[in-house]
Amino acid sequence: MATMNAFYAQSGGVTAVINASAAGVIETARAHPGRIGKVFAGRNGIIGALTEDLIDTSEEPAEAIALLRSTPGGAFGSCRYKLKSIDANRREYERLIEVFRAHAIGYFFYNGGGDSADTCFKVSQLSQAMGYPLQAIHVPKTVDNDLPITDCCPGFGSVAKYVAVSALEASLDVRSMARTSTKVFVLEVMGRHAGWIAAAGGLIEDEGIPVVVLFPEIPFDEQAFLARVDALVKQHGFCTVVVSEGAQYADGRFLAEQGARDAFGHAQLGGAAPVIAGLVREHLKYKFHWAVADYLQRAARHIASATDAKQAYELGVAAVEMALAGHNAVMPTIDRTSDTPYAYRIGMAPLANVANVEKFMPRDFITPDGFGITPACKRYLRPLIQGEDYPQYRNGLPVFATLKNVAVARKLPEFTL
Amino acid sequence: MATMNAFYAQSGGVTAVINASAAGVIETARAHPGRIGKVFAGRNGIIGALTEDLIDTSEEPAEAIALLRSTPGGAFGSCRYKLKSIDANRREYERLIEVFRAHAIGYFFYNGGGDSADTCFKVSQLSQAMGYPLQAIHVPKTVDNDLPITDCCPGFGSVAKYVAVSALEASLDVRSMARTSTKVFVLEVMGRHAGWIAAAGGLIEDEGIPVVVLFPEIPFDEQAFLARVDALVKQHGFCTVVVSEGAQYADGRFLAEQGARDAFGHAQLGGAAPVIAGLVREHLKYKFHWAVADYLQRAARHIASATDAKQAYELGVAAVEMALAGHNAVMPTIDRTSDTPYAYRIGMAPLANVANVEKFMPRDFITPDGFGITPACKRYLRPLIQGEDYPQYRNGLPVFATLKNVAVARKLPEFTL
Numbered sequence: 045m046a047t048m049n050a051f052y053a054q055s056g057g058v059t060a061v062i063n064a065s066a067a068g069v070i071e072t073a074r075a076h077p078g079r080i081g082k083v084f085a086g087r088n089g090i091i092g093a094l095t096e097d098l099i100d101t102s103e104e105p106a107e108a109i110a111l112l113r114s115t116p117g118g119a120f121g122s123c124r125y126k127l128k129s130i131d132a133n134r135r136e137y138e139r140l141i142e143v144f145r146a147h148a149i150g151y152f153f154y155n156g157g158g159d160s161a162d163t164c165f166k167v168s169q170l171s172q173a174m175g176y177p178l179q180a181i182h183v184p185k186t187v188d189n190d191l192p193i194t195d196c197c198p199g200f201g202s203v204a205k206y207v208a209v210s211a212l213e214a215s216l217d218v219r220s221m222a223r224t225s226t227k228v229f230v231l232e233v234m235g236r237h238a239g240w241i242a243a244a245g246g247l248i249e250d251e252g253i254p255v256v257v258l259f260p261e262i263p264f265d266e267q268a269f270l271a272r273v274d275a276l277v278k279q280h281g282f283c284t285v286v287v288s289e290g291a292q293y294a295d296g297r298f299l300a301e302q303g304a305r306d307a308f309g310h311a312q313l314g315g316a317a318p319v320i321a322g323l324v325r326e327h328l329k330y331k332f333h334w335a336v337a338d339y340l341q342r343a344a345r346h347i348a349s350a351t352d353a354k355q356a357y358e359l360g361v362a363a364v365e366m367a368l369a370g371h372n373a374v375m376p377t378i379d380r381t382s383d384t385p386y387a388y389r390i391g392m393a394p395l396a397n398v399a400n401v402e403k404f405m406p407r408d409f410i411t412p413d414g415f416g417i418t419p420a421c422k423r424y425l426r427p428l429i430q431g432e433d434y435p436q437y438r439n440g441l442p443v444f445a446t447l448k449n450v451a452v453a454r455k456l457p458e459f460t461l
Numbered sequence: 462m463a464t465m466n467a468f469y470a471q472s473g474g475v476t477a478v479i480n481a482s483a484a485g486v487i488e489t490a491r492a493h494p495g496r497i498g499k500v501f502a503g504r505n506g507i508i509g510a511l512t513e514d515l516i517d518t519s520e521e522p523a524e525a526i527a528l529l530r531s532t533p534g535g536a537f538g539s540c541r542y543k544l545k546s547i548d549a550n551r552r553e554y555e556r557l558i559e560v561f562r563a564h565a566i567g568y569f570f571y572n573g574g575g576d577s578a579d580t581c582f583k584v585s586q587l588s589q590a591m592g593y594p595l596q597a598i599h600v601p602k603t604v605d606n607d608l609p610i611t612d613c614c615p616g617f618g619s620v621a622k623y624v625a626v627s628a629l630e631a632s633l634d635v636r637s638m639a640r641t642s643t644k645v646f647v648l649e650v651m652g653r654h655a656g657w658i659a660a661a662g663g664l665i666e667d668e669g670i671p672v673v674v675l676f677p678e679i680p681f682d683e684q685a686f687l688a689r690v691d692a693l694v695k696q697h698g699f700c701t702v703v704v705s706e707g708a709q710y711a712d713g714r715f716l717a718e719q720g721a722r723d724a725f726g727h728a729q730l731g732g733a734a735p736v737i738a739g740l741v742r743e744h745l746k747y748k749f750h751w752a753v754a755d756y757l758q759r760a761a762r763h764i765a766s767a768t769d770a771k772q773a774y775e776l777g778v779a780a781v782e783m784a785l786a787g788h789n790a791v792m793p794t795i796d797r798t799s800d801t802p803y804a805y806r807i808g809m810a811p812l813a814n815v816a817n818v819e820k821f822m823p824r825d826f827i828t829p830d831g832f833g834i835t836p837a838c839k840r841y842l843r844p845l846i847q848g849e850d851y852p853q854y855r856n857g858l859p860v861f862a863t864l865k866n867v868a869v870a871r872k873l874p875e876f877t878l
Binding site: 212437 | 474477532537542625629634637642643646668761762764851856858
């Protein structure tokens with residue numbers, strides 16, 4: 045078998061550990077020089093492939109690649125750029141194959157969420173239709189934790205840990221001030237459609253904190269919510285609310301809708317926390333504070349879950365191993381085999397079963413009243429936030445990798461997006 | 462000299478390390494059983510003294526007190542309750558002395574910011590006027606870093622570290638997405654009048670991040686701000702804005718004014734970030750995201766500065782030592798003797814010089830254009846965020862102290878606040 049190069053790209057919103065997957069892919073590819081030539085990365089994700097803007101990762105020393113394991117963000121750049129269907133824009137898919145052919149790329153590693161799994165699957169299909177041999181492997185990544193089949197998604201465990209730790213710390217703050225000051229603290233977290241991230245806030249209940257969680261999956265019932273907050277404040281003196289950015293009324297209106305939409309057509313949200321705080325002020329008259337964690341949560345490499353960072357790396361490794369074993373149009377998965385002690389093995393899912401399927405919180409992970417998480421949910425979440433995988437620090441700040449990102453010489457005519 | 466008991470109270474907004482000062486006070490008092498009897502803590506701060514709601518800290522095992530060193534929030538409860546002037550409310554001051562007399566309290570340790578230093582000073586004055594021998598020592602604490610004389614205030618270094626680390630992480634996230642997505646990230650941080658916390662965001666400039674800082678000390682110039690952001694985005698592809706909650710227009714209006722006021726009469730703020738983001742959207746049309754850190758920043762014990770945690774403890778120790786040495790109406794201070802290598806000694810300041818003096822950012826710590834920090838400011842800030850003092854973790858979450866907080870039997874009639 046001829047030695048072919050590999051292409052790796054990061055797609056969609058980045059995470060605290062997506063670069064750990066990149067390290068897994070690159071280091072494993074480097075360990076098989078007879079099978080895989082160079083790893084080219086797409087600058088700014090799939091846009092780099094379309095515009096033939098490739099990064100030669102072989103220019104990076106081993107130490108820089110190793111440092112990716114503890115560097116948040118996307119080291120090669122990511123993008124929100126959704127390829128249309130093959131029928132609607134065959135030109136883009138054919139361009140991808142042209143670029144891959146020009147650079148002798150036989151392996152396509154795409155590191156992203158649900159939309160990207162779909163793209164990866166289509167690229168695989170088209171390469172077969174066009175008679176260009178390409179192995180397309182999807183490396184899962186999403187803080188939203190909404191990919192099917194895999195037990196969890198790299199990036200989620202670290203956000204979950206950030207949310208649980210931050211909500212706990214802020215709750216201790218509020219508890220100590222509640223006598224004369226803030227009684228209700230509202231923390232807004234990510235999660236457009238699925239409430240996995242908000243659910244992590246429910247873990248602080250077992251640390252003695254009265255907490256109300258608002259999930260996108262549960263239509264927001266203002267009266268029930270206010271009654272619950274009021275009861276908790278009357279009982280405990282204070283209460284913490286963890287609200288998903290995707291929390292919505294029964295008619296589908298988001299609590300906070302800013303009007304803007306991203307490239308995938310998703311509404312760009314932000315601002316559910318002040319809406320909730322306003323309700324508390326208006327109807328309950330309790331003093332409140334609110335925080336919106338936004339990017340802080342998904343970038344928080346400083347408090348990454350060791351379990352998550354390890355799995356992100358392992359799935360990068362597994363993707364390359366699957367390619368070397370001849371697989372195509374698949375995604376490595378985390379297959380949990382035990383909650384306590386936590387155990388899992390790496391599985392493999394066909395992309396046909398992954399693309400365009402969103403995994404929501406099961407109803408039995410949410411308490412009957414809709415404001416908390418059940419013991420089953422806690423059993424699910426706890427292993428995912430286990431362990432601290434601290435970055436190195438220098439002069440008080442974490443040491444993060446900044447790569448050289450040397451461009452590969454272009455061989456093709458320009459391409460307009 | 463008779464063995465007298467001590468009173469300790471936490472006042473105002475709590476921090477990630479105020480409990481470390483409590484540990485310093487209690488452990489040092491316990492080490493001098495012949496001089497200091499029990500340490501009674503005020504439940505919910507000075508309100509506990511007024512209402513004779515005292516906590517007997519001698520009921521807490523040594524391990525619990527030691528764990529306070531890594532526990533955020535106020536372990537005995539704090540409050541926002543400002544005593545009026547002695548003339549306006551002599552009744553409250555006299556009640557304090559009555560309670561101290563009833564419980565044989567000869568030492569008054571008050572752990573707070575500027576307003577509390579003023580209260581501590583007045584209590585000291587009144588005790589002398591009333592012929593009740595009381596040594597009043599103020600233990601400095603404020604994330605705002607605005608106390609005079611001391612080089613820095615416990616609580617500030619940890620917030621500064623949180624802000625610098627979080628802003629850096631989020632900036633790496635934005636940098637990797639900027640090609641097709643968010644180009645301007647806005648982080649709102651605390652600091653009503655002084656821009657010390659916002660200044661910490663300026664440290665990420667040396668990590669290669671284009672950053673604009675908005676200080677309360679510099680009147681907000683919308684045109685100049687938008688021009689600066691636009692130039693940075695055009696040059697770097699993205700830009701991070703760190704805005705103080707206290708940022709204001711030239712006429713003194715805050716960028717975000719919620720209308721509510723706290724017990725000290727301060728406006729309760731929050732929401733400068735969405736205002737800034739709205740300006741960027743309206744005038745520059747760049748895609749934006751914003752975060753409001755709120756309590757997360759001052760409670761973030763998980764990323765506390767080791768320097769800060771150490772100093773918080775040391776000042777608690779020093780306060781007791783000063784009391785034992787016979788001092789009264791004083792505050793232990795951090796006296797910096799060298800930037801590099803960082804060195805300091807513990808000093809002592811008379812409360813007469815501390816009360817009601819706010820320390821703002823010196824103008825020469827802010828760049829001439831008003832949007833960044835100078836090398837002198839960086840030399841000042843860097844030592845304060847040095848070192849990581851991680852809490853212990855169990856099951857993925859930090860192990861924080863929850864005290865028994867056993868009440869001392871009351872001896873006096875009720876008192877109405």
